Amino acid sequence: MNVSTASASMASEYQMQRDAMIGSNTETVDYGGNYASNDYRMSNSSSGFGNQMDSASIILPSSPNAKRDDLRSMLESSKDGQKLEAMKRLISMIAKGRPSSDTQAREMFPHVVKNVVTKNAELKKLVYLYLMRYAEQEQDLALLSISSFQRSLKDPNPLIRASALRVLTSIRVPIIAPIMLIAIRDCSNDMSPYVRKTAAHSIPKLYHLDPDLKEEIITIIERLLQDKTSLVLGSAVAAFEEVCRDRLELIHPHYRKFVSLMADFDEWGQVVLLNMLLRYARTQFVDPNRSNQETLSDVSNLVLLDPDHRSLLRNSKPLLQSRNSSVVMAVVQLYLYLAPYSEINSLIVKPLIRLLHTRQEIQIIVLTNIASLTSTKSENQNEQNDQGDNADQNEQNEENNFEDMDYYNPRKLNLKSLFEPYMKSFFIKARDSTQVKILKLRILTNLSNSSNIPLILREFQAYIQNYQGDMEFVSATIQAIGRCASRIKEIAPVCLHGLISLLSNRNEAIVSQSIIVIRTQIINREHEEKENELTNSHDSSVSCRTHSIVTLIVKQITKLMDKIKTPNAKATIIWILAEFCDKNLQALQASPNILRIMAKSFCTQSDLVKLQTMNLATKLFLTTHPANENGLNKNFNIFDEKCRERIKLLVNYIFNLAKYDLNYDVRDRGRFYKQLLVNCDVDNGLTLAKRILMAPKANLKIDNVSESNNLDCPSKFRMGTLSHFLNKRVPGYEELPNFPEIQPDPSVRLGFGGEEVSGPAKYHRIDNLVNL
């Protein structure tokens, strides 16, 4: 008693001095104050801090000073009502969080801390709220309140015990860690489950304050894990996860209890529990997909699993029906990483589809996850296999590879086919935000196959028709058509035709975007063709088809030449012509005319177009060069002497223009080309020039990936995590452990597992009553 009053008076004295200091400080800042306060400040500062004058005795209405004095006198008053009013004002100042009100609120600390002993429930609560906010900054003064908490911890009312523990452990002052430890230990043995729950919540706070106490803390967690009420267990598991997530042996004796009580946990507890059990199961059970054929039991068509493994899957299944999306996601994860592939079916797909009809933020997260579930990249799998074979070679990489393989494990079963029946749920709606639209496009692209592509393409066309208000989305749609084409070889012609029809669209942005996508498409196709030729040279039908497509494209784009204004698209058209003028008759026929048109307007074009025009000029020159004759296909020999002469003149004209261009890139390129061409008539200058200028193009795949911004690559992170969504490692992210090779001893779970638990028993009883 004595001590506390003494310290309180000390505190108030200390505060007075501080007030005088702060008072002068704030007023220098506060220019809006009245003159009186200004005068006061001057006299005060001139006489120094030792001034006997009490700052509280000067009453200045409407100045912050006065407000503070007001608050102080209210806090010091004997009436609870006044104190309460003052506390309410302080709390709303804290809630606002503005720097000015923040410092003001903080200054009241010594006056507030005295009220911690109050009997009034609301006042007490507000004082606690205040202490939690500022105790860290006012450590010395906060210590004054400790004794009062210790007294409250012995209170017969569990609510008071619990809230005292909460505040005590929320005061982040390292010196009191031992006191906290004792308090938590006592409360973890409390009669009331609510207090025990609070004790579990307090554990992580203490752990972060003083990690050296880890061993003591773990013994408390061990005790809390033995609890029988789901209320406490949820928080105990959360504490376990925060403090000692690697000590899975603590879970052994309680595993069966957790599995059977799962449905009784609150939603938040369920999420934490499911995540913990997933990790546990990955270390305690063998991979259910390792040796499927042998273990298939003939009775129920279910894969034979450890009974505990099976009960985990069975008991978590109903939680897919939870209203809480994060519970659903946790169960989906559990199934993906633990269940035999034969049992992963529409069961997990339907709830995910349901979540698409909830809030937008949830939609975005769920769509991101579906997008990576449905994406398969054949190269990735090949790579993995290769790496798997070479695993012995470099041990450093070995670990990574195996991990990778594990992450792709779920994708070995065909998740895509599970989502295909729900394709229509991913069709874009008018009110979807751009983010949602683009994610849905990704999923639709992933789901496309030769049977549903007509439907998807029709949808894409409708989007391009209807949503031109959102150009970002429209260009994404056009790119998506291109991606569909490169994903599935058989449908590529259909997609290309779709893209070509877009070329006649009135909107120029759409046309330009389509041309750019078409370009990457034809380059890729050319490559495949070459590969095909290498593997089976007799199959020429494919190459014929590509050629007819190129012809078609060339026909379309030459018509567009006058309409298109976007430099990028224009340059692309010229590039396509140049690329194909030695391979495609249509291109060769069209090129001279286009070159003529470009020559006319060369000076006014953008640099990009100029460069491509020169490219076309050079290639056309090389293709039509007379020395070429025997090397070229006879069909391509369509120009007579007169034409060739004219082309030569045209080419010369363009290079002359380029010589005097403003841009030195253009000038440089012009000189370079010209030198190459001049030498054509000498020796084997032509072959050399061709080797430089008409070398086969490198594969565009790398380009493609960077362009699409890893849209096609499945994330390497665990589903449903923050890291997965951001596609980068977030602190605290943890890889899933690999299944053990040999089944660990299952008898470790026997421990207390056999005993009956109180929670669900009651449930069953009610159920039975109803049945009767």
Place this chain on the structure above:
Amino acid sequence: MINSLFIINNSSDVFMEKHWKSVVHRSVCDYFFDAQKKCVSKSDIPPVIATPHNYLITVYRNNLYFVAVTTSEVPPLFVIEFLHRVIDIFDDYFGDCNESLIKEHSVVVYELLDEMLDNGYPLATESNILKELIRPPTIFRTIANTVTGKSNVSATLPSGQLSNVPWRRAGVKYTNNEAYFDAIEEIDAIIDKSGSVVSAEIQGYIDCCIKLSGMPDLSLSFINPRLFDDVSFHPCVRYRRWESERVLSFVPPDGNFRLMSYHIGAQNIVSIPIYVRHHISFKEIGGGRMELQIGPKQTMGKTLENVSLEITMPKTVLNVNLNTSQGKYSFDPVTKLLVWEVGRVEPGKVPHVKGTINLQSGAPLPDSNPTILVKFTINQLAISGLKVNRLDMYGEKYKPFKGVKYLTKAGNFQVRT
């Protein structure tokens, strides 16, 4: 898991903050504002923003941004669900959730936030428990408290917190015992240009208002429970009973809550109760013409009510001149939103609208036709054909009044033109 929460209004003002661990300075919101600047619309903000030391998880609702700050790995859905739950609780407490209400009740809000989360981990999120801990502000109680000196904060532990049914408080008493069930179905559909259905789904809810004394144990059964593609339940529903018998058996929370939501789509055929005939064309000379006609279809004898059509016109449209056979139309020249309020569609009548569209002269013709969003409601009908069979009550002696209401409405119902 959650370190701090900031509430931000539409004019980028951080007007409320709460910290559950060490204080995170509000300057962290600058990253949020940066991301916001990059977005076209207000709702398009990414739900997760990575900053050098923290991660911001944002929820946008009621024109407010709720920004949670976390420093380490956490399931993003966990935080998003929690934030939405917070807003639901505010709604429940103050009747709405907007800036002025939150500012007015800042102390209660602060207390609530503190009760809902301890050290960043959810503590009590059931509205029934919270309401026992912190009583919702009412005018009457404010006056009574000032007179009697009583407080809004409970001094005892809520009874529900410890029981097996944490969502229900003990000692509930009503003079009239009533249980109302609203089966609400929303149709999400995309109709293409030619009038054929591209996709149609039903999102249904069963919302309850239950005012029953004591500890009633209810079971609700449907005539055709096989209809549901997928369902989700309030935690009070016993999963096993549903799995085995398709009966909803539960001890209800007190008051209003959502018992169940369900999804019917993809596999089942959904009937579309309305048709829209449309003709919208833009021409250089004389602007453009539009003609719309709507009518009921497969409504099972019920009438369409509160029908309205919304069309966002292309930017070059200056004005529209329309003649309506029924209802009123309005056009906002700034947002280019054309709304035709049709109201009730009497049987036998075919409301239509016809007229011209004025285009900005000289500007190129619009490239795309707009999408028509259709709104309607149908009373006394669940379009999926869902029917409640019976409701039985066990555990209490009295006879409650039981009522079921059906309602069908348009969710995201769009017609492409």
